[in-house]
Amino acid sequence: xxxxxxxxxxxxxxxxxxxxxxxxxxxxxxxxxxxxxxxxxxxxxxxxxxxxxxxxxxxxxxxxxxxxxxxxxxxxxxxxxxxxxxxxxxxxxxxxxxxxxxxxxxxxxxxxxxxxxxxxxxxxxxxxxxxxxxxxxxxxxxxxxxxxxxxxxxxxxxxxxxxxxxxxxxxxxxxxxxxxxxxxxxxxxxxxxxxxxxxxxxxxxxxxxxxxxxxxxxxxxxxxxxxxxxxxxxxxxxxxxxxxxxxxxxxxxxxxxxxxxxxxxxxxxxxxxxxxxxxxxxxxxxxxxxxxxxxxxxxxxxxxxxxxxxxxxxxxxxxxxxxxxxxxxxxxx
Amino acid sequence: xxxxxxxxxxxxxxxxxxxxxxxxxxxxxxxxxxxxxxxxxxxxxxxxxxxxxxxxxxxxxxxxxxxxxxxxxxxxxxxxxxxxxxxxxxxxxxxxxxxxxxxxxxxxxxxxxxxxxxxxxxxxxxxxxxxxxxxxxxxxxxxxxxxxxxxxxxxxxxxxxxxxxxxxxxxxxxxxxxxxxxxxxxxxxxxxxxxxxxxxxxxxxxxxxxxxxxxxxxxxxxxxxxxxxxxxxxxxxxxxxxxxxxxxxxxxxxxxxxxxxxxxxxxxxxxxxxxxxxxxxxxxxxxxxxxxxxxxxxxxxxxxxxxxxxxxxxxxxxxxxxxxxxxxxxxxxxxxxxxxxxxxxxxxxxxxxxxxxxxxxxxxxxxxxxxxxxxxxxxxxxxxxxxxxxxxxxxxxxxxxxxxxxxxxxxxxxxxxxxxxxxxxxxxxxxxxxxxxxxxxxxxxxxxxxxxxxxxxxxxxxxxxxxxxxxxxxxxxxxxxxxxxxxxxxxxxxxxxxxxxxxxxxxxxxxxxxxxxxxxxxxxxxxxxxxx
Numbered sequence: 001x002x003x004x005x006x007x008x009x010x011x012x013x014x015x016x017x018x019x020x021x022x023x024x025x026x027x028x029x030x031x032x033x034x035x036x037x038x039x040x041x042x043x044x045x046x047x048x049x050x051x052x053x054x055x056x057x058x059x060x061x062x063x064x065x066x067x068x069x070x071x072x073x074x075x076x077x078x079x080x081x082x083x084x085x086x087x088x089x090x091x092x093x094x095x096x097x098x099x100x101x102x103x104x105x106x107x108x109x110x111x112x113x114x115x116x117x118x119x120x121x122x123x124x125x126x127x128x129x130x131x132x133x134x135x136x137x138x139x140x141x142x143x144x145x146x147x148x149x150x151x152x153x154x155x156x157x158x159x160x161x162x163x164x165x166x167x168x169x170x171x172x173x174x175x176x177x178x179x180x181x182x183x184x185x186x187x188x189x190x191x192x193x194x195x196x197x198x199x200x201x202x203x204x205x206x207x208x209x210x211x212x213x214x215x216x217x218x219x220x221x222x223x224x225x226x227x228x229x230x231x232x233x234x235x236x237x238x239x240x241x242x243x244x245x246x247x248x249x250x251x252x253x254x255x256x257x258x259x260x261x262x263x264x265x266x267x268x269x270x271x272x273x274x275x276x277x278x279x280x281x282x283x284x285x286x287x288x289x290x291x292x293x294x295x296x297x298x299x300x301x302x303x304x305x306x307x308x309x310x311x312x313x314x315x316x317x318x319x320x321x322x323x324x325x326x327x328x329x330x331x332x333x
Numbered sequence: 334x335x336x337x338x339x340x341x342x343x344x345x346x347x348x349x350x351x352x353x354x355x356x357x358x359x360x361x362x363x364x365x366x367x368x369x370x371x372x373x374x375x376x377x378x379x380x381x382x383x384x385x386x387x388x389x390x391x392x393x394x395x396x397x398x399x400x401x402x403x404x405x406x407x408x409x410x411x412x413x414x415x416x417x418x419x420x421x422x423x424x425x426x427x428x429x430x431x432x433x434x435x436x437x438x439x440x441x442x443x444x445x446x447x448x449x450x451x452x453x454x455x456x457x458x459x460x461x462x463x464x465x466x467x468x469x470x471x472x473x474x475x476x477x478x479x480x481x482x483x484x485x486x487x488x489x490x491x492x493x494x495x496x497x498x499x500x501x502x503x504x505x506x507x508x509x510x511x512x513x514x515x516x517x518x519x520x521x522x523x524x525x526x527x528x529x530x531x532x533x534x535x536x537x538x539x540x541x542x543x544x545x546x547x548x549x550x551x552x553x554x555x556x557x558x559x560x561x562x563x564x565x566x567x568x569x570x571x572x573x574x575x576x577x578x579x580x581x582x583x584x585x586x587x588x589x590x591x592x593x594x595x596x597x598x599x600x601x602x603x604x605x606x607x608x609x610x611x612x613x614x615x616x617x618x619x620x621x622x623x624x625x626x627x628x629x630x631x632x633x634x635x636x637x638x639x640x641x642x643x644x645x646x647x648x649x650x651x652x653x654x655x656x657x658x659x660x661x662x663x664x665x666x667x668x669x670x671x672x673x674x675x676x677x678x679x680x681x682x683x684x685x686x687x688x689x690x691x692x693x694x695x696x697x698x699x700x701x702x703x704x705x706x707x708x709x710x711x712x713x714x715x716x717x718x719x720x721x722x723x724x725x726x727x728x729x730x731x732x733x734x735x736x737x738x739x740x741x742x743x744x745x746x747x748x749x750x751x752x753x754x755x756x757x758x759x760x761x762x763x764x765x766x767x768x769x770x771x772x773x774x775x776x777x778x779x780x781x782x783x784x785x786x787x788x789x790x791x792x793x794x795x796x797x798x799x800x801x802x803x804x805x806x807x808x809x810x811x812x813x814x815x816x817x818x819x820x821x822x823x824x825x826x827x828x829x830x831x832x833x834x835x836x837x838x839x840x841x842x843x844x845x846x847x848x849x850x851x852x853x854x855x856x857x858x859x860x861x862x863x864x865x
Binding site: 269 | 345346347348398400401403404405407408411412413414417418421422424425470755756
C-alpha cells in the first residue's frame, strides 16, 4: 500500500493533498483535529477545522489566525484529494480527518473517546483501509466506568464536603474535561467557582451553544463570599499555587484517566481521584479500530508498542508512527 | 466485603488522621464481630500466607482477561502491583456478591492454599467474577499476602477505643502479641474492660525520635538519662502468671530463637522488661551480622549458639509483680530494674544498660563520637521523669545517632519502584571502582525528593544501555553521596563488602564518575587492611 500520510519533521503530512495534520512546526496548510495545545500550534499560514470547534480554536490561536471552518461530514477538495472532518467525541469541535485519494481511504483519529459527552458530538465510526489511532490509554488496565456514575461520585464528594463546610477543589484540564464535568452537574449543591483558564474556555463553549451551569470567576468574588459549599474547578497547574489559599481548608480531587492506577493517584497527593478521560480506554480503542474495518493501523502517542504488538497478533498490519502528541498530560514519558 | 472495601477506599483516600480514625471507628461500630475481628487483624499488619503462587495468578488473570501473558506483564510493569493489575485488567463482574468479609476469608480465601491447582483456578475465576473495583483489589491483596493501607496499628487501636469507649492502652495491650480473629476474641476485646486476662502479650513499644540539631535545646543535662544506642533486636520479655514470652518490636514471638534467654528468664520474678537482644562475647557486642545468623532460626543448634551467644540488655521495666509501671518516672522504673537484676545470684544473660556518666552535653558529644569503638549507633537520650509512652510521641525519648559513613558512588542499575513510585525508576544500584570497572556495592531507594526523583528518572530513561527484564543498565554518569551505618565483609557481594541501611544523602553533580570512591576506599573506611 502507498503511504498517503507520513510523519515528517513538521508533522503528519499528506503529500498528495499538500497539507499537514496537527503540525508541530509552522506550515502552509494545517488541518486541525482539535484545539488542545499539542495538536493546535500557532504559526501556520492557514488552518482548517470542524465548524463546532471554531470558537475554541480561535481562543487558542488568537484573532489574527487564518481559519477555515467546515461542517462535519462536508467534503472539500485539496489538490485532488477529498478530505472531510468527522466527530471524534474528544472535546468540542474535535474531528477525525478522513482522506480519500485514488480510491484509497485513510482516517486520522486525532484524540477520541467513545463514551457519551454532553459537550460534543459523539464519535463517528468511519470505514477506511488505514486508520491512524492514538493510544494514550492503550493498555488493558484502562477501562472506564459509566460517565453518569463518575458524575454521581463527583457530586457525592462535593455534597459531603459542603456538609462539612469545606470547599471542594477539583483539578481538571481547562479545555474539555472541565466543561464536560460542569455540563452535567447538579448546581443546587452550592456555588460553582472557576479558575481564569477554565473561565476562558467556558466562554468559548457557551459562544458555541453548549449549555453550562452558572459559574463565577474565583478572583472576582466579593469580599466575604462564603466558599464553604463551593465547587472550584481549576486546571492541574493550579495545584500547590497560592491562588488556592482563598479556599481555606479545602478538599481536593483530580479528574483524569490516570486516576485508574492507585500509584498515580497517590503521587498527586489529592484526597480523591475520579477516573474520567476524554481518550478511549482499552475496550474503546479496540472497538473503534474494529469498526473501521481497516487492515492497516498506525499507532501514535501513548502505549504505542504494546498496542502495535497486540494488533499485529490479531492479524492487522500494525506499526508505530512517531509524533509529538502528548495525550492526557500526567502520563509517564 | 463491600463495607471493608469502602473502608479501604476511605483510608486510602485521606491523609488526615481524624478522617481515618472516624472511618475506622464507624466501621468497627457497625460491623459484625467476626468481620470486625478480621478487619482489625489485617489492619494491624497481620497477613495470611500467600494462598496462591504469584506465577499462577499472572497466568490465570491473563487468561480471564483474554490477553496474552506478555501484555499482562506489560500492564503489571506499569501498575507495579500484582493485585491491582489483576483488579484492573479483568472485565467488570457479572455476578456481584454480598458475602461478608469473614466468609470471604474463612470459607474462600483460607481454604485456597490446600486445593489442587485446577480447583484453585476454577474457584478464583469464579471469585473474580463476583467482585468489582476496590473489593477485587482488596481481595487480591489479601490473597497475595501484601495487604497494606496507610494506617498504623496504633491508629487502629485508637479507633477501636473510640468506637467502644475502651481505654486506648487496654486495647493496645490486648491487640499486641498473638491473637486469632474470631467473634469471641472481638467481644473480649471491646466488651469486657476489666478482665485483664493472664495473657502473655507485650505492651506497645515506646519509640524514640531522631534528634536533629543540638541537644542543648533539650535543656538541663541533669534532667536526662543518656545511654548507648545498641544495634540489636528490640524486644520485650514477659513474665506473667505461668507464662514467659519474648516479643520483637514487630510483635513477633521470638522465644524459640533464643532458648538460652528463655532458660535464664525462668529465674526472673514477675515483670515485663524492654531492651535489646545483642550478640555478645568477651564483654563486647559482636557485629550485627553475627546476630543475624540467629534470626528466623527456631531451636538453634549448639554450634550456632556458641558462635553467636546472646544477652538481653535491658533498659526499662514496664511491669513489676503484675502491676503496670509505665506511668511511673523512668528513674524509678530503672532503679527497680537494677535492683531486680542484681538480686539474682550468679547473674543471668539479662543485664541492665549503664547510663553514660558525662555531666555535660559537651561531654556526651565526646562520648557519642566514640560510638563506633563501642559498637553502638550513637546515644539515646531519655527524660528522667518520663513515663513509658505509647507509640512515638515527641519530646521524651530521642535517638542521637552518629553521622553515617559516606562514600561517593556511581548509579549503574535502576528498577521501577512500587506503590506510589510504581511508574518511576526509584530503586537504584550503585557501584564503586575496582581496578577500572564499577562493581555493585549497595542498593538504595530513599533520600531524594520528588523533583530529584523525576530528574533521575528522566536521566535513566534517556541513558539506558541495556535491559535485563525490569532492570535497566544505566550509563555510568551520575554520582551520589551514599550514607550507611556499618560496613561488613560479604561473600555474597561482588565487591566483597555489605553496608547497613544505605541511603542517598545527595546528588554530587560537581563530581565526574571517575572521581567516585573505590572498593579500597570502602575497605579503608572499615579499617581493614587492603590486599594491594
